[in-house]
Amino acid sequence: MLLQKEFYTRQDVVQVARDLIGKVLCSSIDGIYTSGMITESEAYAGICDKASHAWNGRRTTRTEIMFRIGGTAYVYLCYGIHSLFNVVTSVVDDPQAVLIRSIQPLEGKEGMAFRAGKNTIGIKEGSGPGYVSKLLGIHFSHSGLSITDVPADPIEPRIWIEDRKLKIDHKRLRTGPRVGVAYAGADAMLPYRFVLE
């Protein structure tokens, strides 16, 4: 089942980040279909969150995407190399987003291996936000695409998330502080990271 707009427009981004664990992130890009179960996510809580790009209402050409309706892809370049994939949540003008940090590859592993420049994809691969985008073929030029109103045309780059009712062992769901946001002061301590071990 394709996750609908109502899933993303909820105004509690931390809850959405938790709910995304165990959902299946899919992409059809450059004619290659790939998918993976989301195993790690982080919430970025809008203008009050110092770790967020939209902190203090910062609104630029890049962050403009975060102010859109929940269910929009926000992808940006990090360290000049990595495209990091986020899902915008909440309503228009409330710039919240969830960073997808890790997936467990499900379908299209040959395509993933091709994109990673390897022969095969191991069971542990898909860990790290830069690697998620690499395996799924997501590029920062895809920022702004809707992941709820997905085009039918297979030529178009398409990204969406499905609920396949996969069973999650909630005892193995860990919560902790986010990675790489030490500059955010007290907000760096917030338990906004979710990991399925």
Place this chain on the structure above:
DNA sequence: CATAGGATCGCCT
């Protein structure tokens, strides 16, 4: 216009 730095990764030791 110029420049510093980043929600990372992989290779090197």
Place this chain on the structure above:
DNA sequence: GGCGATCCTATGT
């Protein structure tokens, strides 16, 4: 466990 890659973005002059 340390560092270099690599380039867009934000910010300041």
